[in-house]
Amino acid sequence: MDDLSKLNAAQRDAVTTLSGPLLVLAGAGTGKTRVITVRIANLIRHGVDPERILSVTFTNKAAKEMLERALAQLGGKPKRKPWISTFHSFCVRVLRQDIEELGYPKNFTIYDRGDQESAARRALRDLRVGEKQMRPADLVNRVSQWKSQGVLATDASDHVEHDGDVVAAMGYKKYQSILKSSGSVDFDDLLLLTNRLFHEHPDVLEKYQRRFDHVQIDEYQDTNGSQFDLIEALVRGHRNLCVVGDDDQSIYGWRGADISHILKFPQVFPGTKVVRLQENYRCTEQILGLANSLVRHNRNRHEKKLFASRSVAGSVRYREYENEELEAETVVREIEFNLRHERAKSDDYAILFRTNEQPRVFEVQLRRFKVPYLLLGQRSFFDNKEVRDLLAYVRVIAQPLDEQSLLRIINTPARSIGDTAVEKILARAVARKVRFFDAVPSLRDEKEITSKSATAVEAFATLLTDFRRRFEEAPKRMAETFHELLETINYDLEIQRQYKEPDQQLARQGTIEQLIDTIKDYVANADEPSLSGFLDNVTLSDRDSESDKDEQLKQRGVRLMTIHSAKGLEFPRVYLVGMEEGLLPHRRSVDAEGESPESIDEERRLCYVGVTRAKDSLTLTRAQFRKKWGKLRETIPSRFLHEMFDELPAPTDEVLQEEITEDGL
């Protein structure tokens, strides 16, 4: 069990400072999580009511771990617990109480990335903007940036920064009206609407201000404008705010995170006490040396000098290969050799890369050499077509306004409702300002749609209403009712129709079983199960059976992941591959360098995060030639190599398997 006496002086200082604004500058591998949990326990030990502590983390996985650790500190499971969650989950709970004040339905649904893109596609189509001018994904990103800065749809045209923004601003308006009329919100709305709620309804804000005496924020370097506003409002009365973070690890600027929040914290909250955690327990001296000399090249940062507590000689290598296939092959051969000689477990290895196209070649080689591996952060279970279809059913049932989900499933499985009929109904619904299903009778009377279609649509409406009632009447039987729904719509038949191969059919059916299990888990653990509650869990990925990533990390195998998703993790042996200009730093950031030089700083921090994941050994690699869009191109070594080694290092000689032994890896 963690204990005050086991902490170093700086950690103890952070843990025992219990009131007023506190900034804990925690470098990589300096025991940040430990400080946060021990501090929560310490607050409670000093008589603070656990329920008056709010601690905000970056992921639900982190929240869960932190709660467990904090409770373990206090011994046993007390009745009153601190509120530990992500910003998003916090906002959902606030909004489920009071969102009606803002004209949204209480059972709003949350749109995830896929839904956002469909909505954006519809918005652009309504504006008659071709995908050449703006892709849905670009609109979603731009809208997200605006929202994270608190810019509303109506004001976006005043915040135009470049040519494309004119279309984006119009798209934003359309997109937002699609969401609102669907009774839906997106991720950014959760924060934005909570802020609006607090702003327009001071009584609601006051309720939460009174609720918490102490607030802690983890990963503060990655907070965006909305998140800052939220926190600032909550702690205004007492300013008992402790933020923990590392400005050198701010890598989510593209998502609206604003590094200036951590840089300016002491100015924004006068009287701030600053504690620096600089003793690194993770990396060897050599690895930390590289990280330090790299990040020194960033100008806007809090000065920190990390020092290693482990004096073990670590191994840092740099290697070049002719092309990306050789890069992958050699890395995998080396891992395979070491595994065979029982020097290591496969779990000890991580291969980190910048973009999601890079792991493919590695996968080929890992399969070839029969090395177990896990590819993390790829499409999750919930991106599956079947799962998305069926969740669309659940959504339409939970939220009748959700037209977008309705359109997804109205003819899946096929029930003779053709595209023409759907379009006519939609047009009529818009023209007469009525709901989709209410537009059917007049069209049928006018013979605009065939009576066959009309009957099919009406039957479907009845089916939905019927199931809505059944889910509401027996929330505990959610899984069973869902099963009945599957039978009623005959989804099995749809699978058999779509997939001819028997093993494919089995796999798809397995997926559906998994979905049913998720529902069962949810019902078993929820105090008051409801369809909206289930959907919240799914979308915010704090599913009860833990997130996909967490689940996967328990398995054995070499870890393959982007540097972004490796944040917060550590591995004994790390390969940081593709150290090339255009990849790390990524070409998009290099292109943007002229306008905003900070774009490279974030890439540098990303490289820093990658390097500091390694505990014992770090291998940096580069391919001299790399294929892009089917064309072979010569590459340039990443500028970060020069910065880390002072000058471009001569590649470590091609290490043959026999020589690895001498390396004493």
Added chain:
DNA sequence: AAGGAGGGTTTTTTT
């Protein structure tokens, strides 16, 4: 409806 040919496009990172 389903499947194939042809043509155009794509790649940053994700709570």
Added chain:
DNA sequence: AACCCTCCTT
């Protein structure tokens, strides 16, 4: 190179 969309044929 791989993917997706559209249009065409069955």
